[in-house]
Amino acid sequence: MTAIPPDYDCDPGRFLTACGLPQDDVHPYVAARLASTGTRTVVDVGGGNGRLARLLPDLGMRCLLLDISPAMLTEAPRPAVRADGSRLPIADGAVDAVTALYTLYHYDDPRQPVAEARRVLRNGGLFAACAPNRDSSPELAALVPGWGKPSTFDGEDAPAIVASVFGEPGDSVEVDRWDGPLVTLNDLDHAAGFLRVHGLSDEAARAAAATLKLPLALTVRGCVVYAIRADG
Ligand SMILES: C[S@@+](CC[C@H](N)C(=O)[O-])C[C@H]1O[C@@H](n2cnc3c(N)ncnc32)[C@H](O)[C@@H]1O
Known part of the structure; x- marks a missing residue:
């Protein structure tokens, strides 16, 4: 298993296409x-361009976004502050919730950022992480480079x-899985964008998308893992 190498500074457009x-x-x-x-208070680790953080103020929450890029x-x-999720610049027990969405597969050992998240949570605080x-x-197995190759934090293992x-007494973990035809690639632009996000260059993504029979329903699989730090 290897961590997925980050490309957010050398090719920010790949990830931003997803938005x-x-x-x-x-x-x-x-x-x-x-x-x-x-x-009330959230730290979003590896928060990227703020897809989660932007939603929180309207729901009555304050969010500090941390990212290394x-x-x-x-x-x-x-x-928003530059920080490594393996060493959070936050005091023990200081926040109500920590989120780490689509980011833990960038760590050689994702248990490190998860342990940091648990450290900064108050008793009863909520952690959420997700991965495909x-x-x-x-x-799309034949079109996506490295499809099926294990990373350090796949949904199967998350x-x-x-x-x-x-795993301390009183801690709890709950899994919200998805597995179904949840995304339909309706047209060439959507298919090319989806393939671009999954690692193809703009040109290769358009060429590969042109080989697909559209519309194409994709079986999308992954999970959000919620964990609560023991209240006491
Ligand atoms: C796929 S993006 C996800 C962004 C956001 N969480 C979302 O769901 O849209 C992964 C993010 O993790 C960040 N990241 C990768 N390694 C990190 C690290 N060691 N510490 C903090 N952020 C990191 C990247 O810079 C990138 O912004």
Whole structure:
């Protein structure tokens, strides 16, 4: 298993393409879950350009976004600070919630940032992380470079990795899985954008998209893992 090498500073457009695709994602659901548990303060680790952080003020939450990429931080809502998720510049027990969405597969050992998240959570605080499965979107297996190759934090393994850190008496872990035809690539632009996000260059993505029979429903698999630090 290897960590996915970050490209957010050398090719920010690859990831930013994801934000313009006409498809649903986890961010509003995680925001609603945070709000439903009375969360007031959130640290979003590896928050990128703020897809989650932007949703939180309207739900009554204050969010500090942390990211290691200067390019992402220029796109992020404030407050935003450059930091490594393995060493959070935050006191023990200081926040109600920590989120780490689509980011833990960039760490050689994702247990480190998860342990940091647990350290800065107050008792009863909520952690949320998510990742796609390595077998997500099998319809594109032949087109996506390295499809199926394991990373350090795939959806298949994410619950066990989080549970290995949130394992103190009273801690709890819950998994919200998805597995179904949740994304339909309706046209060439959507298909090319989706392939670009999954690692193809603009040119290669358009050429590959042109080989697909559209519309194409993708079997999208992954999970959000929620963990609660013991209240006491
Ligand atoms: C796929 S993006 C996800 C962004 C955001 N969480 C979202 O869901 O849209 C992954 C982010 O993790 C950040 N990242 C990668 N390694 C990191 C590290 N060691 N510490 C902090 N951020 C990191 C990247 O810079 C990037 O912004």
